[in-house]
Amino acid sequence: MRTYTGVLVLMMALLTGPPRAQAQVRQDINSILGPDQTLLVNAMMDYIDAGVVQQHCNMSMITGDNIHSDWDFLPFHRTYLEGMEDYLWSLGPPYRDWVPLPKWDPNTPTPFPFRVVDPDCGSFTCDFGAAATCLNPHNWDPQQLLPPHLQLTVQPGPLNDLCDFNMSPTFPDPSNGGDCCPNGLSRRIEWPYHDNVHIVMRDPPPAGGLFGVMGNFRSPAAPIFWLWHAYVDDIWKRWEMNCPVVALPTVDLYMKDTPKVVESERDRGEEPNIDNGPMWVSEDIWVRRDEVGGVQFLDQEHQDPDHYTMGGTNRVYVRVRNRGSTASAPGIPLNLYWAKAATALSWDSFWNGSITTPALMGEQIDVPHSLPSIPAGGSWIEVFEWNAPDPAIYGAVGTDPIFWANEPWHFCLLARVVDGLPMPETSDLNGNVKNNNNIIWKNLSVVNITGNIVGNPWPDDKIFGASVMTGDAWGNGGTFDLVFKNPSTYKGNPITEEAEVRVTLDAPLWSLLEAGGMQMENMRVSREERFQLIVTGNPAKLKNITYPPGRRYLAHVSFNFLAKKLSGQPEFDYDMVQEKNGAAVGGERYHIIVPGRPGFYADAGPDKNISPSTATDLSANGIGEPAIYNWYDPDGNLIHTGSDLSVSPEISTKYKLEVIAETDGVKDYDEVEVKVKEHEITNIAPNPTIGTTLVHYRLTNATSAYLVLTMPYSGVNNQYILNVAGDQTTLNLDALPPGVYTLILVVNGLQKDVRTLTVL
Numbered sequence: 001m002r003t004y005t006g007v008l009v010l011m012m013a014l015l016t017g018p019p020r021a022q023a024q025v026r027q028d029i030n031s032i033l034g035p036d037q038t039l040l041v042n043a044m045m046d047y048i049d050a051g052v053v054q055q056h057c058n059m060s061m062i063t064g065d066n067i068h069s070d071w072d073f074l075p076f077h078r079t080y081l082e083g084m085e086d087y088l089w090s091l092g093p094p095y096r097d098w099v100p101l102p103k104w105d106p107n108t109p110t111p112f113p114f115r116v117v118d119p120d121c122g123s124f125t126c127d128f129g130a131a132a133t134c135l136n137p138h139n140w141d142p143q144q145l146l147p148p149h150l151q152l153t154v155q156p157g158p159l160n161d162l163c164d165f166n167m168s169p170t171f172p173d174p175s176n177g178g179d180c181c182p183n184g185l186s187r188r189i190e191w192p193y194h195d196n197v198h199i200v201m202r203d204p205p206p207a208g209g210l211f212g213v214m215g216n217f218r219s220p221a222a223p224i225f226w227l228w229h230a231y232v233d234d235i236w237k238r239w240e241m242n243c244p245v246v247a248l249p250t251v252d253l254y255m256k257d258t259p260k261v262v263e264s265e266r267d268r269g270e271e272p273n274i275d276n277g278p279m280w281v282s283e284d285i286w287v288r289r290d291e292v293g294g295v296q297f298l299d300q301e302h303q304d305p306d307h308y309t310m311g312g313t314n315r316v317y318v319r320v321r322n323r324g325s326t327a328s329a330p331g332i333p334l335n336l337y338w339a340k341a342a343t344a345l346s347w348d349s350f351w352n353g354s355i356t357t358p359a360l361m362g363e364q365i366d367v368p369h370s371l372p373s374i375p376a377g378g379s380w381i382e383v384f385e386w387n388a389p390d391p392a393i394y395g396a397v398g399t400d401p402i403f404w405a406n407e408p409w410h411f412c413l414l415a416r417v418v419d420g421l422p423m424p425e426t427s428d429l430n431g432n433v434k435n436n437n438n439i440i441w442k443n444l445s446v447v448n449i450t451g452n453i454v455g456n457p458w459p460d461d462k463i464f465g466a467s468v469m470t471g472d473a474w475g476n477g478g479t480f481d482l483v484f485k486n487p488s489t490y491k492g493n494p495i496t497e498e499a500e501v502r503v504t505l506d507a508p509l510w511s512l513l514e515a516g517g518m519q520m521e522n523m524r525v526s527r528e529e530r531f532q533l534i535v536t537g538n539p540a541k542l543k544n545i546t547y548p549p550g551r552r553y554l555a556h557v558s559f560n561f562l563a564k565k566l567s568g569q570p571e572f573d574y575d576m577v578q579e580k581n582g583a584a585v586g587g588e589r590y591h592i593i594v595p596g597r598p599g600f601y602a603d604a605g606p607d608k609n610i611s612p613s614t615a616t617d618l619s620a621n622g623i624g625e626p627a628i629y630n631w632y633d634p635d636g637n638l639i640h641t642g643s644d645l646s647v648s649p650e651i652s653t654k655y656k657l658e659v660i661a662e663t664d665g666v667k668d669y670d671e672v673e674v675k676v677k678e679h680e681i682t683n684i685a686p687n688p689t690i691g692t693t694l695v696h697y698r699l700t701n702a703t704s705a706y707l708v709l710t711m712p713y714s715g716v717n718n719q720y721i722l723n724v725a726g727d728q729t730t731l732n733l734d735a736l737p738p739g740v741y742t743l744i745l746v747v748n749g750l751q752k753d754v755r756t757l758t759v760l
Contacts, residue, residue, distance in 0.1 A: 057126035069178020100377030104227035121221030163243035254437035342469035343578035471552030485539035516544035688758035
């Protein structure tokens with residue numbers, strides 16, 4: 001919903017006069033009865049786990065800024081609280097009554113049910129010196145009064161009441177550890193008021209001892225931490241709603257464009273969004289094909305929608321938040337739309353049902369839903385039912401089966417709250433979402449490594465991924481880049497360190513890439529006949545692709561994990577972005593789920609030595625499960641599919657073996673070298689022998705050569721000089737005792753061949 005900006009803000013400040021009454025967004029924890037306090041604290045401790053507390057630690061370690069910088073302190077903790085609030089809302093009544101989270105005034109004792117520390121406090125790494133303990137706070141009654149400068153009553157003079165401060169800085173400033181503005185709102189709340197509460201609660205008893213948990217970055221393990229920061233957040237909210245310098249509307253419904261991540265620039269509801277995106281990964285809209293235990297809202301992990309032919313339906317959930325200080329009026333409409341997944345989408349033709357070639361490309365889902373009244377600081381999840389279109393109607397779009405028959409080509413979702421206030425929009429969908437906090441967009445394909453492949457487009461491969469449309473959605477044509485990269489806010493091992501990422505283009509798109517000069521970065525051609533490339537670095541780019549007006553073509557991104565690099569990490573994210581002049585116009589996020597599995601090793605067998613113009617058999621050792629075995633020549637050309645093959649190279653050649661597990665596409669590689677002998681003993685006759693034998697040999701560019709005849713423990717070590725221009729020599733063996741001898745060919749000072757010779 002549009003917030004008031006520019007001249008309108010100034011007019012309101014002049015017309016409204018003194019600040020409005022103090023906004024009381026959050027209820028006081030002491031207004032909740034004891035049994036309900038116990039219910040609440042138990043639910044909070046279910047939410048608090050090692051990952052949640054680790055997130056608090058992670059923010060404290062971000063280079064440049066930190067969790068208490070003048071920029072990050074207030075917005076980080078508000079976002080942090082939202083995670084808890086979203087969880088409580090998902091539990092249903094009565095927990096929804098405690099969204100927004102109640103606040104605790106540190107001038108009152110900690111309520112008894114909250115005098116606990118979650119046992120997950122010590123189950124992860126968050127080391128900040130000896131003070132990082134999980135002990136109970138030593139003082140549950142800090143008795144800290146709200147100082148006058150943080151109260152709302154306007155007092156004469158500067159810097160002595162809440163409305164005398166500005167939000168400073170206005171952008172992340174890593175200098176001096178992010179501390180730039182001693183008279184900014186954030187700093188005046190944090191020090192000494194916020195910090196003193198932590199200090200007083202943590203301090204050890206007079207006899208000495210370790211600090212309590214409220215004195216270190218594990219403090220979110222104590223449920224009272226959350227109620228205390230809800231109180232701090234309410235001070236900021238009162239400033240937002242009552243001070244003319246801000247003058248936010250009393251009702252502001254919005255939805256988050258970007259996930260709740262530990263980063264300095266995150267979606268706080270401002271217009272435009274201060275988070276640089278991507279704009280198509282909202283977690284406030286998601287699809288469920290099934291419900292865990294039949295309970296709605298419990299599992300908010302997005303699933304790809306299905307087309308149901310035998311009954312059933314997808315449920316699309318949309319979370320709407322009220323960042324204002326007053327409950328919204330009931331009846332505000334929420335609209336939901338779908339479009340075929342694409343990196344280029346404009347508003348609103350791709351969403352309103354007007355594009356029906358080659359098939360219906362998008363339309364509104366259901367009629368607009370009327371939202372209930374949403375309390376100040378609260379939220380609501382609206383549910384739509386939707387049966388996605390039959391994938392078969394898009395079968396003719398791609399020129400290769402990979403784009404439709406064997407891989408899903410998914411859907412984008414778009415939600416819009418329409419409240420009647422100004423909502424500037426253009427055909428630039430990415431700009432619309434960034435500039436309007438009441439529009440969200442989701443373009444995400446879930447790639448379940450063991451679940452989303454149907455059939456086998458190629459007998460020599462296993463492809464796990466998803467397709468997306470690229471091109472011009474505005475009818476003007478233009479030159480674009482396709483960028484493939486790890487998300488900037490992603491935490492964990494990037495998928496490019498554990499998997500082979502491949503990009504397969506539709507034939508017309510490959511032609512456009514060729515017409516633009518095959519310009520690319522961190523990519524190499526893998527299978528030209530399949531219009532396929534492999535990502536070799538981050539970010540990877542296909543550049544200078546010029547699309548004709550209105551033309552769009554498919555691309556497919558796939559992931560094959562490498563057996564030797566599997567870390568056990570179960571989920572990954574990867575982005576494909578379409579850019580024009582370096583700016584994103586749209587994109588697709590891939591969420592990859594890989595189940596745990598035992599590793600394996602490709603084994604091409606030992607190296608081989610052969611004579612010229614002869615053949616040898618190569619054989620791959622099996623991996624103990626169904627697999628594809630591919631053999632490649634040194635130029636990367638596939639020469640055989642199968643575990644065994646026969647080769648007869650003219651020169652020494654290395655062959656690469658690729659082993660692809662049938663179940664999940666996990667692969668490994670090995671090499672075997674077939675060495676064509678330059679120098680060899682070609683024949684010994686007779687053998688066994690009495691007296692003499694004729695040795696045939698072959699030399700190539702030799703400057704010296706000789707034979708060594710030896711037998712262990714016999715004392716025999718005879719040498720026979722060879723004519724490097726010849727090909728045979730006679731050995732006189734009359735003086736040798738009977739036995740089995742080793743005959744060694746030495747050329748240019750190096751051993752080149754070995755045979756066995758028996759003397760009778």
